[in-house]
């Protein structure tokens with residue numbers, strides 16, 4: 001295997017058979033694309049019609065993407081599963097989507113502004129959250145579970161409230177191990 005860095009015909013550096021490219025090269029050479037993630041606002045959730053006579057929307061088409069993480073693949077599969085389950089009871093589809101996905105994403109839509117534009121302890125909310133997480137394993141576990149889909153947005157406030165003592169102990173003692181484990185969704 002060729003381990004010496006070389007240049008591929010298209011100009012990409014090669015090392016050990018893998019394509020490796022630095023950020024500065026990527027910025028110089030790369031073509032950039034973007035695409036919107038269709039996250040609904042709290043107002044849009046109120047009149048989001050996702051099914052009618054002989055039709056139903058799933059995934060992005062139904063606005064089923066998490067406005068905070070941008071995640072939509074799980075919800076696309078989940079809504080496909082729900083549409084299949086309710087194919088002979090189509091009147092139940094919208095309600096099931098709301099109960100199993102919609103109300104969670106609607107809650108996230110309410111939190112969106114606070115998360116991305118809010119202030120916390122006199123600073124940017126995201127920055128402060130990361131700073132606190134670095135010092136608290138309890139908070140890290142909660143946020144890890146949120147991103148992994150194991151912590152619901154609906155229960156987040158309650159979870160954080162009841163974790164205040166544990167987070168406080170983390171901050172005061174610099175404790176590294178807690179019982180609050182991070183468990184990825186498999």
Ligand SMILES: Cc1cc2nc3c(=O)[nH]c(=O)nc-3n(C[C@H](O)[C@H](O)[C@H](O)COP(=O)(O)OP(=O)(O)OC[C@H]3O[C@@H](n4cnc5c(N)ncnc54)[C@H](O)[C@@H]3O)c2cc1C
Pocket residue numbers: 034035036037058059060061064065070071072073074076
């Ligand atoms: C940049 C970016 C990064 C993302 N990263 C993540 C991530 O890390 N994790 C995650 O969970 N989600 C991520 N998402 C969101 C995720 O990609 C979508 O939520 C998910 O793919 C939605 O699946 P879908 O089947 O509903 O729609 P799509 O995956 O968009 O599938 C719709 C398909 O329909 C086709 N189509 C459209 N119109 C027509 C037509 N008229 N006739 C025939 N075909 C048509 C399209 O070409 C497309 O292939 C990301 C989205 C973007 C834009």
